[in-house]
Amino acid sequence: MTDEPEVELTEALADDTAGVETVDRREHLAAAEGAVLRADNLVAGYLPGVNILNGTDLYAREGELVGIIGPNGAGKSTLLKAMFGLVAVRSGTVTLGGADITNLKAHVLVGRGIGFVPQTNNVFGTLTIEENLEMGTFLRPRRFKERFEFVASLFPTLAQRRKQRAGSLSGGERQMVAMSRALMMEPRVLLLDEPSAGLSPAMQDEVFYRTKQINSTGVTVVMVEQNARRCLQICDRGYVLDQGRNAYTASGQDLIHDPKVIELYLGTLARA
Numbered sequence: 001m002t003d004e005p006e007v008e009l010t011e012a013l014a015d016d017t018a019g020v021e022t023v024d025r026r027e028h029l030a031a032a033e034g035a036v037l038r039a040d041n042l043v044a045g046y047l048p049g050v051n052i053l054n055g056t057d058l059y060a061r062e063g064e065l066v067g068i069i070g071p072n073g074a075g076k077s078t079l080l081k082a083m084f085g086l087v088a089v090r091s092g093t094v095t096l097g098g099a100d101i102t103n104l105k106a107h108v109l110v111g112r113g114i115g116f117v118p119q120t121n122n123v124f125g126t127l128t129i130e131e132n133l134e135m136g137t138f139l140r141p142r143r144f145k146e147r148f149e150f151v152a153s154l155f156p157t158l159a160q161r162r163k164q165r166a167g168s169l170s171g172g173e174r175q176m177v178a179m180s181r182a183l184m185m186e187p188r189v190l191l192l193d194e195p196s197a198g199l200s201p202a203m204q205d206e207v208f209y210r211t212k213q214i215n216s217t218g219v220t221v222v223m224v225e226q227n228a229r230r231c232l233q234i235c236d237r238g239y240v241l242d243q244g245r246n247a248y249t250a251s252g253q254d255l256i257h258d259p260k261v262i263e264l265y266l267g268t269l270a271r272a
């Protein structure tokens with residue numbers, strides 16, 4: 001994938017996406033100065049010649065809670081995966097604390113301070129809660145005890161049920177295990193891909209509450225969400241991704257009340 005001809009990248013960047021208003025890149029670049037996590041002008045995709053990210057920019061400042069919303073297939077998961085070394089970045093850069101981490105492997109990035117909770121299959125069902133959390137510290141097993149105590153302070157019920165198999169938990173509880181596992185390595189930045197997907201409204205509330213709580217311990221969070229309105233309510237800043245580009249970016253509150261964002265991306269529920 002990385003050995004494709006340059007010309008395709010250039011063409012992809014030149015190909016303007018009709019109807020999508022692109023964020024002022026210069027303004028965004030200036031605001032990104034000093035951010036803990038940055039993605040600049042990312043081009044990435046799966047199949048040769050097909051780019052899913054078409055020059056995407058994103059930044060998260062230390063301690064920020066950043067939301068990414070957008071239609072299905074917009075490239076939200078791809079953006080998280082590209083920042084986490086799971087999809088090859090064809091051009092552009094990803095930096096963590098100012099250091100270039102573009103295309104580093106996921107396990108290296110875990111060691112550098114990035115946690116990632118994928119959209120699906122994010123726990124080992126046949127393992128217990130405790131064993132799942134042990135997987136989270138596989139790089140530094142000696143940290144298990146201390147990190148388990150931290151996670152237990154956030155999710156006391158999981159700690160009480162540590163011997164229960166993750167496969168027997170509810171969807172919401174499994175999501176908590178997945179988040180906890182990512183927290184075991186004490187990440188500076190936590191990437192969450194649709195943590196509330198498929199959960200009951202009550203469990204969705206729980207997930208948003210927990211995400212905010214994790215963020216308040218000082219962990220920078222970048223979350224992708226289908227539940228756009230709820231996501232924008234809790235995040236400091238949001239991005240609307242459309243066709244692999246930033247269509248809008250602003251504070252969560254500004255995006256929620258922006259008529260264009262409501263019309264195009266938040267749908268009828270948002271108007272209610």
Ligand SMILES: Nc1ncnc2c1ncn2[C@@H]1O[C@H](COP(=O)(O)OP(=O)(O)OP(=O)(O)O)[C@@H](O)[C@H]1O
Nearest residue numbers: 046047052070071072073074075076077078079226
């Ligand atoms: N492994 C893959 N191989 C090839 N194409 C893929 C792969 N994963 C995703 N894609 C394609 O990339 C595009 C963006 O997918 P992505 O999963 O990033 O979207 P998304 O914004 O997360 O959507 P959703 O809201 O449905 O989760 C889609 O057209 C999808 O079909």
Ligand SMILES: [Mg+2]
Nearest residue numbers: 076077078119
């Ligand atoms: Mg997705």
